[in-house]
Amino acid sequence: MLKIKDKILAAPLLLAPMAGLTHSALRTLVLSFGGAGLLSTEMLSARRLPKENQYVSPYLVRTKEEFPLSYQLLITDVQEIGPAIVALHRMAADVVDLNFGCPAPRIRKAGGGSSLMSDPLRVRGIIRTARRRTNLPLTAKIRLGERLEQSSLRDFCTMLQDEGLDMLTVHARLRGESFARKPHWEWVEKVKNWLDIPVVANGGIFSVKDAARCLSLSNADGLMLGRAAAQKPWLFAAIAREIYGISVPEWKISLPRLYGEFALGLTRFRPERRLGRLKEFTHYFSLNYAFGHHLAMAVQKSTTLTQAWRQAVCFFERTDPEGMIGVADEEVSTALSSPYISDVMRP
Numbered sequence: 001m002l003k004i005k006d007k008i009l010a011a012p013l014l015l016a017p018m019a020g021l022t023h024s025a026l027r028t029l030v031l032s033f034g035g036a037g038l039l040s041t042e043m044l045s046a047r048r049l050p051k052e053n054q055y056v057s058p059y060l061v062r063t064k065e066e067f068p069l070s071y072q073l074l075i076t077d078v079q080e081i082g083p084a085i086v087a088l089h090r091m092a093a094d095v096v097d098l099n100f101g102c103p104a105p106r107i108r109k110a111g112g113g114s115s116l117m118s119d120p121l122r123v124r125g126i127i128r129t130a131r132r133r134t135n136l137p138l139t140a141k142i143r144l145g146e147r148l149e150q151s152s153l154r155d156f157c158t159m160l161q162d163e164g165l166d167m168l169t170v171h172a173r174l175r176g177e178s179f180a181r182k183p184h185w186e187w188v189e190k191v192k193n194w195l196d197i198p199v200v201a202n203g204g205i206f207s208v209k210d211a212a213r214c215l216s217l218s219n220a221d222g223l224m225l226g227r228a229a230a231q232k233p234w235l236f237a238a239i240a241r242e243i244y245g246i247s248v249p250e251w252k253i254s255l256p257r258l259y260g261e262f263a264l265g266l267t268r269f270r271p272e273r274r275l276g277r278l279k280e281f282t283h284y285f286s287l288n289y290a291f292g293h294h295l296a297m298a299v300q301k302s303t304t305l306t307q308a309w310r311q312a313v314c315f316f317e318r319t320d321p322e323g324m325i326g327v328a329d330e331e332v333s334t335a336l337s338s339p340y341i342s343d344v345m346r347p
C-alpha cells in the first residue's frame, strides 16, 4: 500500500510527469486499462500557472475521471510558489509535485529543475513555503545529482523530508546521464534507507520483468512509469496484476484501436494543439511495431491532423489488419477536424 500523507493510492504505480505527453488524452488512455494509482500533469510553469485558464490550456484540460491527479510545478523562485498553490487549490489538485530533476539546459539556465539540487538553501525555502501554503500531499521528483556521491544526496533528501515533504520520486540517473544509460536502481534503496517518507523509483521500466527487477534492487514503495506509458498504456495494469496482486481486468489489446482512442482524446484540445501531441505520442507508440519507424515518420511529416490519421490508418491496414477491426475510422477523422472540445471538465 502506498500512502502519501493522507492519500492511499489504489496501486503503488504512478504516471510520470512528461512535457508534451502526460496530458488528458494519455491519462485517459492509461485509466482505461486500470492499474495506475496516481496520474500526473506535464511540468507546469509556476510563474505562468495563476494566469492560465484551466478549461482551455492544453496543459490543464482534464476530464472528471482523471483522478487522483498530481500537478507538477516547475519553480525557479520561491516567490512563485504561493500564487501557484492558490491556483492548484482552485483546480482541485490532489497532489502538488515539485520538479527538481529536469536536466534540460533551458530550464537549468532559468534556475529550475535539476539546477536546484545544487542550491539546497533555495530548495529549503521553496519546500518550507509550499508546506505552509497547502495541506495537500507535497511531493518532489529528483535525479541522483551530479555524481554518485552519498553524503550530498543524503543531506538533500533528508532536508526535503525535514521541511515536510510527503513523498520523493527518484529518477535513478545522474543529471548528465542520457536515457540510454542503465538506471542506478540500487541507489533508490540508499535513499529509501535514509528516509521515513515513501520513496518511488523511476527510470527504465518497460515491462513487468523490469518492474520486478527494479523493485528487488530498490525496495521502493512504488514505481513511476514514464515513456512506457505512451508505448504500452496497459503496462500499469499488467504490473498491478502480476506484481502487486491487484485485481485489474484483462483487455485484449488492439493497437490501432488504442491509437484511435488516443486521437479522440486530442479533441479536448484546441485544433492547433492536437497535431504536435499526436506526433509526440506516436514517437513512443510506434515502438510497438517492428517497422514502427514508418508510422512515426509518416505522422511526423504530416502537416494536418487528418493527414496524420490517414497515414496511420494506411500503416495499420498494411501491418496490423486484424487490429483495425472495430476501429471507427470515419468517427475519428470527423472528430479530429472538429473545432469543439468534448468532455472537458467545465466550471
Ligand SMILES: Cc1cc2nc3c(=O)[nH]c(=O)nc-3n(C[C@H](O)[C@H](O)[C@H](O)COP(=O)(O)O)c2cc1C
Pocket (backbone or CB within 6 Å): 016, 017, 018, 019, 020, 021, 042, 043, 072, 099, 101, 102, 141, 171, 202, 203, 204, 205, 224, 225, 226, 227, 228
Ligand atoms: C518527453 C519527456 C518529457 C519529460 N518531461 C518531464 C517533466 O515535465 N517533468 C519531469 O519531472 N520529468 C520529465 N521527464 C522525465 C520523466 O518523468 C522520467 O523521469 C523519465 O522519462 C525516466 O522514466 P522512464 O524511463 O520511465 O521514461 C520527461 C521525459 C520525457 C521522455
